[in-house]
Every structure is written in structure tokens, then in C-alpha cells.
Amino acid sequence: MSIKQIAEMTGLSMTTVSHAINGTRTVSRRSLALVQEAIEKTNYRPNLAAQMMKTHRSKTVTIIIPETEPNNSTNCFYFDVLNGAKSCLEGKGYELIVSTYPEYDVGKLMKTSVLQHKWIDGILLVPASDRLEDVEPIRAIGLPLVLVDRWVQGCDLPQVTSNNREVSAEAVRLLYQSGGRRIAFIGSQMHNSTALDRFQGYCDAMDELGLKKDESLIFRMPGHSLDYGYEAASSLLERGADAIFAANSTLCLGAMKRLNEKRVSIPKDVSIIGFDDYAWTEVTNPPLTAVTQDANSMGRRASELLLRLIAGEALDNSRISIPAKLTIRQSHGPRGETPSGNTAKATDF
Amino acid sequence: MSIKQIAEMTGLSMTTVSHAINGTRTVSRRSLALVQEAIEKTNYRPNLAAQMMKTHRSKTVTIIIPETEPNNSTNCFYFDVLNGAKSCLEGKGYELIVSTYPEYDVGKLMKTSVLQHKWIDGILLVPASDRLEDVEPIRAIGLPLVLVDRWVQGCDLPQVTSNNREVSAEAVRLLYQSGGRRIAFIGSQMHNSTALDRFQGYCDAMDELGLKKDESLIFRMPGHSLDYGYEAASSLLERGADAIFAANSTLCLGAMKRLNEKRVSIPKDVSIIGFDDYAWTEVTNPPLTAVTQDANSMGRRASELLLRLIAGEALDNSRISIPAKLTIRQSHGPRGETPSGNTAKATDF
Numbered sequence: 001m002s003i004k005q006i007a008e009m010t011g012l013s014m015t016t017v018s019h020a021i022n023g024t025r026t027v028s029r030r031s032l033a034l035v036q037e038a039i040e041k042t043n044y045r046p047n048l049a050a051q052m053m054k055t056h057r058s059k060t061v062t063i064i065i066p067e068t069e070p071n072n073s074t075n076c077f078y079f080d081v082l083n084g085a086k087s088c089l090e091g092k093g094y095e096l097i098v099s100t101y102p103e104y105d106v107g108k109l110m111k112t113s114v115l116q117h118k119w120i121d122g123i124l125l126v127p128a129s130d131r132l133e134d135v136e137p138i139r140a141i142g143l144p145l146v147l148v149d150r151w152v153q154g155c156d157l158p159q160v161t162s163n164n165r166e167v168s169a170e171a172v173r174l175l176y177q178s179g180g181r182r183i184a185f186i187g188s189q190m191h192n193s194t195a196l197d198r199f200q201g202y203c204d205a206m207d208e209l210g211l212k213k214d215e216s217l218i219f220r221m222p223g224h225s226l227d228y229g230y231e232a233a234s235s236l237l238e239r240g241a242d243a244i245f246a247a248n249s250t251l252c253l254g255a256m257k258r259l260n261e262k263r264v265s266i267p268k269d270v271s272i273i274g275f276d277d278y279a280w281t282e283v284t285n286p287p288l289t290a291v292t293q294d295a296n297s298m299g300r301r302a303s304e305l306l307l308r309l310i311a312g313e314a315l316d317n318s319r320i321s322i323p324a325k326l327t328i329r330q331s332h333g334p335r336g337e338t339p340s341g342n343t344a345k346a347t348d349f
Numbered sequence: 350m351s352i353k354q355i356a357e358m359t360g361l362s363m364t365t366v367s368h369a370i371n372g373t374r375t376v377s378r379r380s381l382a383l384v385q386e387a388i389e390k391t392n393y394r395p396n397l398a399a400q401m402m403k404t405h406r407s408k409t410v411t412i413i414i415p416e417t418e419p420n421n422s423t424n425c426f427y428f429d430v431l432n433g434a435k436s437c438l439e440g441k442g443y444e445l446i447v448s449t450y451p452e453y454d455v456g457k458l459m460k461t462s463v464l465q466h467k468w469i470d471g472i473l474l475v476p477a478s479d480r481l482e483d484v485e486p487i488r489a490i491g492l493p494l495v496l497v498d499r500w501v502q503g504c505d506l507p508q509v510t511s512n513n514r515e516v517s518a519e520a521v522r523l524l525y526q527s528g529g530r531r532i533a534f535i536g537s538q539m540h541n542s543t544a545l546d547r548f549q550g551y552c553d554a555m556d557e558l559g560l561k562k563d564e565s566l567i568f569r570m571p572g573h574s575l576d577y578g579y580e581a582a583s584s585l586l587e588r589g590a591d592a593i594f595a596a597n598s599t600l601c602l603g604a605m606k607r608l609n610e611k612r613v614s615i616p617k618d619v620s621i622i623g624f625d626d627y628a629w630t631e632v633t634n635p636p637l638t639a640v641t642q643d644a645n646s647m648g649r650r651a652s653e654l655l656l657r658l659i660a661g662e663a664l665d666n667s668r669i670s671i672p673a674k675l676t677i678r679q680s681h682g683p684r685g686e687t688p689s690g691n692t693a694k695a696t697d698f
Contacts, residue, residue: 003367004374018352018367025353060409060446067432070645072628075428080419086449090462097409097444100435113439226628256632279421279575280627283605285634296419 010034060095061306062114063124063148063299066103072250074224076278077295078126081148084299085124092307094121106134115141122306124148124299130193144309148302150193151319158309158318160302162293164194167324168201169208171245171273171291174326176209178271178333180243184217184236186255187247188224198247198275217241221251229254237262242270249276252288256331260285272331281329289332293324358390359383409444410655411463412473412497412648415452421599423573425627426644427475430497433648434473441656443470455483464490471655473497473648479542493658497651499542500668507658507667509651511642513543516673517550518557520594520622520640523675525558527620527682529592533566533585535604536596537573547596547624566590570600578603586611591619598625601637605680609634621680636678647671 007014012031019025020035027035063085068074086096097120101109106128114120115138122144127135130153139145139157147159175183185202188195199220206213216239221228229251236244237259246252252274256266264270266286274281277292301320309315356363361380368374369384376384412434417423435445446469450458455477463469464487471493476484479502488494488506496508524532534551537544548569555562565588570577578600585593586608595601601623605615613619615635623630626641650669658664 014364014367018363062444068428070429070432072425075425075432076421079417079424079428082447083416083419083424083449086447093462095411095446095448095463098431098435098447099444100432113442114444226631250628253628253632260632278629279599279602280629280633282575283602283609283634284629284632 006035006038009038057121057310058119059093060097060120061089061122061124061303061310062097062099062120063126064099064101064109064112064114065126066128067100069225072224074250074276077249077276077293080295081126081299081302084296084301085303086299087296088300088303089307094307101128103128109134110137122146122310124302124306126150127152127192129191130196144306146302146306146309148298152193156316158302158305158315158320160298160305160320160322161193161197162298162324163321164197164324165201165204167291167326168198168245168247168275169205170201170326171275172202172205173209174289174332175243175245175271175273176205176211178243178267180271181211182214182217182239182241183211183243183245184219184232184239184241185245185247186219186221186229186232186236186251188221188228188251190220195247202245202247214239224248224250226250226254226257229256230258233258237264237270244270244272246272246274249274249278249290252290253284256284256288266331267333271333273326274331277327281327284331286331287329289329290327291324292327294322298322355384355387358387406470406659407468408442409446409469410438410471410473410652410659411446411448411469412475413448413450413458413461413463414475415477416449418574421573423599423625426598426625426642429644430475430648430651433645433650434652435648436645437649437652438656443656450477452477458483459486471495471659473651473655475499476501476541478540479545493655495651495655495658497647501542505665507651507654507664507669509647509654509669509671510542510546511647511673512670513546513673514550514553516640516675517547517594517596517624518554519550519675520624521551521554522558523638523681524592524594524620524622525554525560527592527616529620530560531563531566531588531590532560532592532594533568533581533588533590534594534596535568535570535578535581535585535600537570537577537600539569544596551594551596563588573597573599575599575603575606578605579607582607586613586619593619593621595621595623598623598627598639601639602633605633605637615680616682620682622675623680626676630676630678633680635680638678638681639676640673641676642673643671 003014003017006017016027016031017035020027020032063082065078089096097114099112099114101112124146126149127147132152132154135152145157147157151159151161187199190196219232233255244255246255259266266272274288274290277290281288281290352363352366355366365376365380366384369376369381412431414427438445446463448461448463450461473495475498476496481501481503484501494506496506500508500510536548539545568581582604595604608615615621623637623639626639630637630639
């Protein structure tokens, strides 16, 4: 519908209609009501168009997350982040657009269609890397921007992440308390903060426990697939590992698959703790002790910050760390044995 | 930015600016260029606003899916549907808004904020039920609408689903070929088409195989949680089941948890086939034979239909059935035994 059509319907002049829609001059209450009625009667779309021209707000934000292949449990994690964001945003009348980009192709991030159209009010971004230069082009767009799940080195944007480093150290301590001495690390390349923090947590605990960090037991795989976890587990058995901290859920699945195939008893021969917790961890062989992240809270808290930015608040260097915790099952220590008092305390954040 | 401000910047009259933006009268190419330049220079938002007023298109559609609790593998499935939809839509310059509603509260569906705002170009809907009356209010909005994952009884809207009934019958035939005779069904209430079709598939195969459908072995649980699967498995052991078709992944996980706890050997004592396939099915005890749906294709094909509707094509009664298939692992029959030639063929759609 055009201004001309509204003018014809209402019998008002085009100038009056234009002023009514754009708020550029006070029009009579009767005229305003006539224009609103005409808009509602004929077509809903100018509602938003008119509102956007007036307020410069679309009441729509986007969440930009890395692409994952089908059936990958990381999809579960991001869906929970997204649900948390939605629950916060929809209370405030905001819609959420989902965008994705290939994780290993930062250039494509800027080509995300929602950034090309540039009509959104704000961005929740899971950055591809921890390098400031990779997030700068997004920031330069000038829209309210909050980083989620991963932080960026030297960046003063508001950020919401799990306490990856601390909880990873807890996991390694639990492996130690359960008898592990040659504790292996299976993670991915250190190109983003979650990979880095989980490795740092492993190092923190190893140092604190006085254990040697044996490079041959540290696996930085090129990606997150089950196959890479499987491959890592094949090597670490030969290298005498007696425990594994798997810093990602699909790598963990791959490692368990290999151990089960080789009929290595978990946790009798090798204990294992995974990262991220899903319903299936109850039914692995054996049930998996794992780090549980609060993905829903992560999405919700990040959206709260974003709405404050949109409202014009300054939030430089706002950092929120969402506590993750260990969920105790059977893979970390002798089957059927309850963790020691010390361990139980360690899991209580 | 308002029409008035553009007029001031460009030195054109407000009437000319309004005609330029709304396409209500031909303006000179120079004027049009000036207005476009002004819009680009100052604020990106009127771009969409102006375009929407002119074309009545926001180039945005929504996917409406049932809410799921955190860490539920159903999240994985819907995320894959969503990714498929995105990959199709973004090629055509469309954005995708995610909306959710509580599955057991159809009334809330209509209150979904994106439907309240009513400025989207189309809707992909996973309907709550298979009853026409539940989908009618959404259809009455008058926007292009495609049903995804679940169909609705007697409805001529375009629909894209898996071949749930046929693949479920295949699963039951495979359990029979592996020695199952007292084959139990674990599913949810028959309030939507996926639940109904999977049960019908079970019945088809039981009838075809000449097996008695024993009501005491048919479990229609009140929901999809792991606990309900656990509960069902407790009862069916007492009732002499020797095989289980679990029509949902979390129900399947719950059943396996119970069987493992009771140290019932799978598949020696009880064989089991699950519905939906994820990375974790490799590492359950034992690795799970399961139905694999092509969720990504489902999202892509549904989006293709939606874009055709938006373009004005009539697509009444367009139904697309996406082939699902059985992925063979070890839970359906004697461990280590390969399915017979007949079975292998049966999995080949």
C-alpha cells in the first residue's frame, strides 16, 4: 500500500498521510486514527515499514553462529543458546533471525545476508576466532553487538561465556582424584577462546597437581568430528594414557567409540570426562561424566546485554561468566565408586 | 530518518521524496538518485522500510517449531531442519526468523510474536497436532504457509514430511528378521502425525508378519522424556517383550538406560531400534540401529515450496515425502551378526 492509496481511502491529503506515518508534523487525532485504520484494514506490512521509518527500529536482532554438519551435538548446544535468547527477546517484542557462517571461513561471516541488508537492531555473535581483527569488520557496521560463547582477545565488547577454564581444571582434578596420572587432552586447534580456555584449564590443573604435561598426550585435532576423536584415542592408548579430558562432545564420542572397539575398559583401564552434556550421556558405555554448560542462560544473559545496548546504555568491558559444572556419572573413575568428598565439593560451583 | 529530513538533505520537495520512496509517481532519475544517496548516507533502516512500503515484501519468513527442553536431541533434529531451510532461503535473499511455542498449548501458537506483528512474507510451520482446526487460525492469517515434519488431517496446504509410516514398518520387519516375535512399541500420544504414522507403520508390519498386536506391549507415553522411555522399558520386560521399536530418540535412550541398568543384554535378550540418528548412536551400549531422517532436506524442500507460494504459484495438495532410512548398527539383532540379504535390501529406499 502506498501513501497515495491511503490518501484515497481516507480522503486526507497525501501530505497529511505522510506526516501521520512519519511523525514529521502533528496531525489531528481524527486523521491519525483514519490513517491507522486504513493501514490495518488493507495491509499489515506498512505497519512495520512506517514504524521503522519513524523509530529507526525493526525490533529484530540476529544471532550469528558457526555452521555445523547435520546430526552434530553442537547443534543441540547452539539451539539451547538460541532458545535462551528467544525467551528473553520475545518478552520485549523482539524477533530473532538465525544466521550461520562456515566456521573456518571468516571472510564469509561479513557476507552473511542479514549483515548485507543491515536493517536489524543488534547482533549476537559467536565469533569464529579469538582475534580482534576478525571481529572488527562486524563491529565497524556500528550496530549493537554482544559476543556469545567465545570471547575475543583484547576486545571491549560485552561478552557472555561459560567459565571454560575453571571447569576444565575441575575436570582434570577429578580425573586425578580417580587415579589418573597420565592424563591426555583431546581438543581442537586453539583458534577460538573455548578451545584455548579448555586447554589452559587442563594446563592449570596439571601444573597445580605437579603432573608433567607430556606433549605426546596432547591432541589438538584439526576439527570436531567423531573421526578425529577416534583417531586421537588410537594414538593415546599406545602412549600410555590412563585418563582423557575430551574438550568437545563429538571428539569425546569418537574417543569412546575407539576405546569400546578396542575393548579398553572405561574407567578401569582409561577414565574419561567429556565436555557438554546431553541426554545420550546416560546411555554411553559407560554413562559419561561430563561438563554441563548452561547454554540457555548464556543466550538469555547475552540478549539482556544486547537490549541494554540497543536502549543506549554503554556496556564496555561487560563480561559475564556463566558457571558450568561437572555432572558425575561413571566414566571418570572406578565403576560404581562415588567420587571422594573433595571431588563432590569441587563440582559445586 | 524521515521524508522531511531527506527533503532537506536533497533540496527536493517532500512530495517528490515521498513519490520516489513509494513509487507512486514517476520522478526524474536525478531525484531518485539523490533520495537513494541520502538514504544510504544517513541511515540504512529506511532501505527496508521503503522497500516494504513499495513491494509489500519484507523478504523475511519464519519457521515455527515446538519448544523443547535443553539438551534434548529433538533440538538437533529441528536445528538440522532450520539449517536446510536457511541454505535454501539465503540463496534467494530471505532471512529466517525462529519462533517456538509450547507443544501442548496450541492456543499459545497464535500468540507467537511474529504472527502478532504480521509483517513476514511466509510461514514454515511444524503443527502441534494433526487436527485441521488447530492449523486453521494460522492459515486464516492469509500468509503463504507450508507444513513441515508433521502433516494435518484433511488439509490441502503444501506439506513436507518424512516417510514415517513406511520406514517404521521397515524397522519392525528388521526386528522380526533378527528373531523378535513379541515386538513392543514405545511412542508418545497420537496427537500428531509423526507419532501416528510411526505407530501405523508398526501395525502395518505386525499385520503383514502375522504377529499379534498385544496391547500390553504398546506404550503410548504422555511425553518424550528419557524418564518415560525408562518407565516403559521397566514394564515391557515383565510382559515378555523380546524386541522394541522406539518411535522417538529420547524415549529410546530411556529404554536403553533401563535395559542396561537391569543388565538385560541388547540385542541378545531384547533387540531395539530407535528413531532418529545422531553421532551418539555410535557409542551407546550397544551401538544403536536407528531410523535416519534427512532433516536438512526437509527444511530445504519446504522452503522451496514456500518461495513458490510467495511468488504466487498455487500449490494446493503438494505433498513431499522425504525418504528416511535404517542405519544398521548392533542393537537390532545378535551382536556382530550382519543382517540378512533381505534386510539389507529393505533398508535401501
